[in-house]
Amino acid sequence: MTQLLTTRIGGLVLPNPVICGSGEPVMTESGVRAALAAGAAGVIAKSVNENPAGGRQLDRADYAFVGESLFNRSGLSQRDTRDWFASIAAIDRDAAKDGRFVAASIVYGSADGAVEIGGMARAAGLRVFELNVGAPHASEASPGAIVQETDPARLRTLVEDVRAAVGDMQLWVKLTGLSANLPALAVAAKAGGADSVCMMGRFMAVIPDLETLGPMLGTSAAYGGGWALPIVCRFLALSRRAVGAGFPLMGTNGVRGGGDVLRMGLAGASAVEMLSLVMHEGFQGLTRTIGEVEAFVAERGLTFAELVGRAADALTTYGEQPEMPGRWRDFVPAETLTER
Ligand SMILES: Cc1cc2nc3c(=O)[nH]c(=O)nc-3n(C[C@H](O)[C@H](O)[C@H](O)COP(=O)(O)O)c2cc1C
Numbered sequence: 001m002t003q004l005l006t007t008r009i010g011g012l013v014l015p016n017p018v019i020c021g022s023g024e025p026v027m028t029e030s031g032v033r034a035a036l037a038a039g040a041a042g043v044i045a046k047s048v049n050e051n052p053a054g055g056r057q058l059d060r061a062d063y064a065f066v067g068e069s070l071f072n073r074s075g076l077s078q079r080d081t082r083d084w085f086a087s088i089a090a091i092d093r094d095a096a097k098d099g100r101f102v103a104a105s106i107v108y109g110s111a112d113g114a115v116e117i118g119g120m121a122r123a124a125g126l127r128v129f130e131l132n133v134g135a136p137h138a139s140e141a142s143p144g145a146i147v148q149e150t151d152p153a154r155l156r157t158l159v160e161d162v163r164a165a166v167g168d169m170q171l172w173v174k175l176t177g178l179s180a181n182l183p184a185l186a187v188a189a190k191a192g193g194a195d196s197v198c199m200m201g202r203f204m205a206v207i208p209d210l211e212t213l214g215p216m217l218g219t220s221a222a223y224g225g226g227w228a229l230p231i232v233c234r235f236l237a238l239s240r241r242a243v244g245a246g247f248p249l250m251g252t253n254g255v256r257g258g259g260d261v262l263r264m265g266l267a268g269a270s271a272v273e274m275l276s277l278v279m280h281e282g283f284q285g286l287t288r289t290i291g292e293v294e295a296f297v298a299e300r301g302l303t304f305a306e307l308v309g310r311a312a313d314a315l316t317t318y319g320e321q322p323e324m325p326g327r328w329r330d331f332v333p334a335e336t337l338t339e340r
Contacts, residue, residue: 004297005290005304007041007270009248010170010195012128014041014271015099017261017304018290021252021273022047022105022130024061025283027077029087032102036091038283039290042101044130044273045088049076049106050113053142062217063279068256069225070276071207071216073137076107081117085124092126103128103172107135109145111158118165129166131194133158134176134201136222150179152188159192170195174273177201177228177253182235183242190243197243198250198273199235202228224276229254233267237312240268245309258292265304266311 005016020026020035020043027046035043049055058075065071077084085104092102104121106129108114114131121129133155138148149155155173163171173189175182177200186197202224207216232253239249251269255261256277264272277285297304329337 003303005294007304007308009172009250009271012042012101012170013099014101016041016290017265017269017271017293018286019044019250019271019273020278020283020286021275022132023275023279024074025275025278029091032088032091034283035278035286036095036100036102038286040100040286041271042095042103042128044103044105045084046077047105047107047130047132047135048079048081048084048117049109049145050081050117051109051142051145053145054107054109057137057141057145062221064216065280066207066216066223067225068276068280069223069227070279071205071221071223073140073217073219073221081120082124085121085126089124089126092128096127101128102126103130103170105130105132105174107132107146109147111161114158114162115165118162118169118171122166122169126169128170128172129162130172130174130198131159131162132174132201134174134178136176136178136202136204139204140220148176148178150176150181150185152181152184155185156188156192159189159194163193172196172198172250174198174252175200177203177232183239186239186243186247186249190247196248196250196270197239198252199239200232200253202253224253226254226256226260229260229263233263233311236264236267236269237315240309240312245313255289258289258294258296261289261293262296262304262307263311265307266309268309268312270305270308 022044054076055078063072133149138146205223248270251264252273255274
């Protein structure tokens with residue numbers, strides 16, 4: 001890849017802004033290697049959890065595509081954490097040769113667990129640790145298996161503790177989509193010593209099935225799709241204001257191609273983590289996406305880095321808009337306007 005797509009997340013300079021997010025496609029070494037071979041700047045390897053209940057949940061996982069939106073309940077890696085981290089650290093060492101990375105990730109169940117697993121990632125020689133404090137499945141998982149942190153003060157303390165455990169690794173915090181408090185959470189993560197935050201996790205949903213008249217998959221489950229992207233972009237833009245343009249943000253949830261990477265970039269994301277597309281289209285979806293971003297910036301004589309935050313910084317308020325009396329009339333059925 002050329003310099004057109006170069007981006008920086010904390011101490012890492014990446015060849016492009018497309019990261020393969022954590023999930024089942026990167027639950028094996030071959031999956032991680034395939035994501036890198038497809039051109040991803042990095043991979044967040046499938047998350048572990050310190051509580052064996054998190055791994056057992058994988059055996060009850062199920063998935064359904066609703067158009068390009070994915071509705072599923074997931075679980076966590078069942079691999080021994082030390083073995084898994086040793087394996088992905090070996091791939092990370094190779095990836096580093098051309099400026100890319102493989103990150104360890106935890107969907108945490110307790111602060112002690114996050115600290116312990118963070119220490120294991122550091123001992124394995126990994127360079128990036130992603131702490132997911134917002135997995136949507138928390139409300140449905142076995143008690144204590146998955147925690148969702150929505151309180152800024154508690155998040156700051158957690159991040160400080162994990163920062164102490166991971167030393168000078170890159171520490172990224174992935175935030176929930178089930179809170180309107182994201183800018184405050186981003187500020188808290190930064191204050192606690194995070195190098196970047198990624199937002200936002202998927203939403204929990206119930207999809208009544210018109211065939212069976214019951215709930216699809218039988219449970220509430222996580223739901224995400226292209227429709228989520230503008231919501232994520234709003235929180236990216238608001239968070240950019242809260243943390244300042246110098247602190248790198250990452251976007252996730254709803255990226256389905258190069259245009260979406262650019263939209264998240266314009267909203268303030270220096271990189272995106274995408275996953276459902278890989279489940280829908282295969283790893284070549286990453287290659288397609290990177291090619292589309294490159295074609296866009298090349299055509300306009302821009303670089304990706306120059307686009308980051310542009311739309312966010314141009315956001316205005318309702319009160320700043322010019323008055324357009326009667327504009328509403330263009331958006332109602334003719335009957336509404338019939339004079340009597
Ligand atoms: C099947 C599945 C499994 C996932 N597992 C994890 C996980 O273990 N850890 C994590 O941090 N995120 C996990 N995610 C979230 C994704 O990494 C990603 O942030 C999310 O799906 C939104 O992006 P997308 O619209 O590109 O899929 C999972 C998502 C899906 C669909």
